[in-house]
Amino acid sequence: MIINFLKKVFLIDLLQGLSVTLKYQFTHKVTIQYPEKVKESRERFRGILRVYRDGEGKQLCIACKICQKACPEDCFDIEGQKNTEDNKMRPVKFDWKLYRCSFCGLCQEACPTDAIKLSKEFRMATRDKSKLFFTLDQMYSDYDLNKHFRGESKK
Amino acid sequence: MSNSLAADLIIPIIKIIIVGLFPLIMVMVMVWLERRVVAFIQLRLGPNRVGFQGILQPIVDAIKLFFKEDITHTGVDKVLFNISPVLVLFSSILAFCFIPLGGTMQIGTYNLNFWVAESPVGLLLIIGISSISVFGVIFGGWSSNSKYPLLGALRSVVQILSYEIPVAFSVLSIIFFSQSMNMIDIVNRQKDAGIWYGFMLPVSFVIFWISVVAETNRAPFDLPEAESELVAGFHTEYSGIKFAYFYMAEYAHMVLASSLAVVLFFGGWLPPFPNVAALSFLHVIPGFVWYLLKIMFFLYLFIWIRGTFPRYRFDELVRLAWKWLIPLSLLNILVIAFVRSFA
Numbered sequence: 464m465i466i467n468f469l470k471k472v473f474l475i476d477l478l479q480g481l482s483v484t485l486k487y488q489f490t491h492k493v494t495i496q497y498p499e500k501v502k503e504s505r506e507r508f509r510g511i512l513r514v515y516r517d518g519e520g521k522q523l524c525i526a527c528k529i530c531q532k533a534c535p536e537d538c539f540d541i542e543g544q545k546n547t548e549d550n551k552m553r554p555v556k557f558d559w560k561l562y563r564c565s566f567c568g569l570c571q572e573a574c575p576t577d578a579i580k581l582s583k584e585f586r587m588a589t590r591d592k593s594k595l596f597f598t599l600d601q602m603y604s605d606y607d608l609n610k611h612f613r614g615e616s617k618k
Numbered sequence: 619m620s621n622s623l624a625a626d627l628i629i630p631i632i633k634i635i636i637v638g639l640f641p642l643i644m645v646m647v648m649v650w651l652e653r654r655v656v657a658f659i660q661l662r663l664g665p666n667r668v669g670f671q672g673i674l675q676p677i678v679d680a681i682k683l684f685f686k687e688d689i690t691h692t693g694v695d696k697v698l699f700n701i702s703p704v705l706v707l708f709s710s711i712l713a714f715c716f717i718p719l720g721g722t723m724q725i726g727t728y729n730l731n732f733w734v735a736e737s738p739v740g741l742l743l744i745i746g747i748s749s750i751s752v753f754g755v756i757f758g759g760w761s762s763n764s765k766y767p768l769l770g771a772l773r774s775v776v777q778i779l780s781y782e783i784p785v786a787f788s789v790l791s792i793i794f795f796s797q798s799m800n801m802i803d804i805v806n807r808q809k810d811a812g813i814w815y816g817f818m819l820p821v822s823f824v825i826f827w828i829s830v831v832a833e834t835n836r837a838p839f840d841l842p843e844a845e846s847e848l849v850a851g852f853h854t855e856y857s858g859i860k861f862a863y864f865y866m867a868e869y870a871h872m873v874l875a876s877s878l879a880v881v882l883f884f885g886g887w888l889p890p891f892p893n894v895a896a897l898s899f900l901h902v903i904p905g906f907v908w909y910l911l912k913i914m915f916f917l918y919l920f921i922w923i924r925g926t927f928p929r930y931r932f933d934e935l936v937r938l939a940w941k942w943l944i945p946l947s948l949l950n951i952l953v954i955a956f957v958r959s960f961a
Contacts, residue, residue: 474824477927484659484926494663 509566509581512538512559514602523578526554530570530579536563539570557599561587584608625728637714637734644917645869649676652921659925680862688858691763698761703856703863706754710870713747716740717877718802720887720906732887732906733802741789741799741882745782748874751867752778755842758864759852770851773932774835774842780939781832781839787947788826791819791954792882805886812893816883821950823883825943830875832939835868836920838927841935876916877909884912 470476495502504510517523526543540558545551571580582604589595589612601611650665650673657664665672690699720732737743752775759771792815793799796807808814816823832839843851853864880886887905930938 480926481922484922487661488655488658490661492658492663493661496663 504583504585508583508585509568510584511561511582511587511608512564512570512579512602513582513584513604513606514557514579514599515577515604522553523576524554524557525576525578526552527575529573529575533569533573535567535569536565538563554599557602559597559602560595561597562592562595587612589613629730630734633734634715637719638711640719641711641714641870641873642866644873644913645866646676646680648869648872648917648921649679651917652924655918655921656925659922683862683865684859686858688860689855691855693763694855695761695763698757700860702754702758702761703853703860703867704754705757706751706867707863707870709747709750709754710867710874713744713874714877716744716801717874717881718805718886719909720904721805723904736800736802739799740801741793741804744801744874744878745786745789748871749778749782751871754867755852758856762852762855764855766848766850767852767854770842770848770854773848774852777835777839777841777935777939778833780936781829781943784825784829784939784943784947785833787944787951788819788822788829789882791822791951794951794954794958795819801881801886805881805888808885809888809893812891814883814885814888816879819883819950819954821946822954823879825947825950826883827879829939829943830879831920831923832935834871834875834920836872837924838929839935840929841932844929872917872920873913876913876920879916880909880912 514524526541528539528541528543531539531541538560540556541554542556543552544555546553566581568581574580586608587595594612600606653675654664654666654672665675668674668678690696715734716737718731718733723730723732755774755778756771759767759769759774762768792804795811795815795818796804798804798807804815811818835842842848843853848854853861856864887909889900889903889905889908891900
């Protein structure tokens with residue numbers, strides 16, 4: 464009773480509140496400074512589709528067009544040709560339409576050789592619709608998307 | 619001849635310009651500091667892109683506000699609508715004439731005073747002049763011809779009138795000890811007493827500070843501008859540069875309140891322990907710097923309090939003033955008068 468009264472008189476609860484905010488002023492901030500630092504994506508995040516090569520840099524895609532059939536949005540337009548070197552079908556045309564893609568990941572699941580995967584890249588905003596259309600050499604995983612969308616090669 | 623012209627005309631004009639600009643510069647600092655400190659409390663970073671750590675942010679904000687469209691909607695009482703932002707800002711800047719920003723500095727044979735005007739009733743004048751801003755608030759709310767500004771203005775008037783009384787009483791306890799209402803004398807008496815009045819009269823200071831936070835319409839007493847209830851209170855209908863005037867006036871009032879707290883309770887331009895010989899090296903730092911350091915602490919306290927406490931309900935606000943602060947300040951003044959006359 465007396466202690467509570469003294470607490471009120473000396474504004475102890477208010478001072479406690481102030482000490483909490485003082486402490487918070489010097490703790491680590493949660494803000495991520497976006498263009499300089501990019502937050503790491505979640506494990507199952509589905510970003511833009513990329514075509515991958517195997518470890519030795521050899522083409523994985525066999526132009527089987529299963530992804531084209533699996534795609535519910537009709538994003539793909541693939542044409543293949545038999546390669547004389549390894550006697551396998553290889554794509555000569557691999558057109559992919561980002562403006563149709565819904566990032567469902569069915570193409571990735573359907574691919575028998577793991578040649579196409581949805582990457583973690585999420586920065587796909589652009590003012591030019593023609594940049595939402597990708598041809599074969601733009602589909603490879605080492606293609607510079609920063610330059611493609613924003614005209615700068617800074618990563 | 620030329621010497622006296624400089625002393626009588628040029629130096630006062632320069633002083634007036636500096637004192638006119640000082641609150642506005644502090645306002646710019648405060649706009650930046652408030653956003654940064656509140657952000658830090660909320661674990662954010664706040665504006666840090668424009669200039670080093672965002673210090674140019676207030677300039678950018680001001681340029682944006684000055685170029686925005688100045689809307690005067692229909693049904694507005696034009697004279698009052700246009701005069702109220704000026705009244706609010708002008709009253710707080712005018713009060714700075716009587717605030718000593720530093721001590722007397724001797725340059726050759728000339729004594730440079732760091733204040734514009736010295737008045738035997740300076741304290742009374744400051745309290746009077748700063749009360750003019752209530753008229754700005756109520757004119758602004760009334761002439762807007764809109765219900766939210768009117769409600770905000772009414773709240774603001776009730777609040778400012780209620781909290782003016784404890785401020786006056788706590789200031790009165792200072793006058794008991796200093797026996798002067800001259801701001802310069804009050805500081806000099808604190809030097810003679812060897813102790814700042816804030817440590818001698820802590821109850822007065824706490825009452826003064828709570829009331830002054832309420833009087834400047836700051837959180838947790840920012841009922842007139844409670845955005846969840848009243849959009850933006852009395853300045854809802856203002857835009858562009860007139861809104862900027864209200865905005866600057868709020869911060870200028872905070873600077874004024876901090877200056878009052880420093881001069882009355884914490885020794886103005888005096889360094890800490892002005893009479894201790896071992897600390898006499900502190901006198902090397904000019905008085906203006908000490909004053910600035912102290913008001914920065916109190917301005918920071920304003921922001922800190924805003925970042926900490928939730929807003930009061932209106933009945934709680936009025937009850938705090940009339941049931942707690944006014945009786946307490948009356949009792950306080952009674953005790954002080956008793957001690958002063960018999961001890």
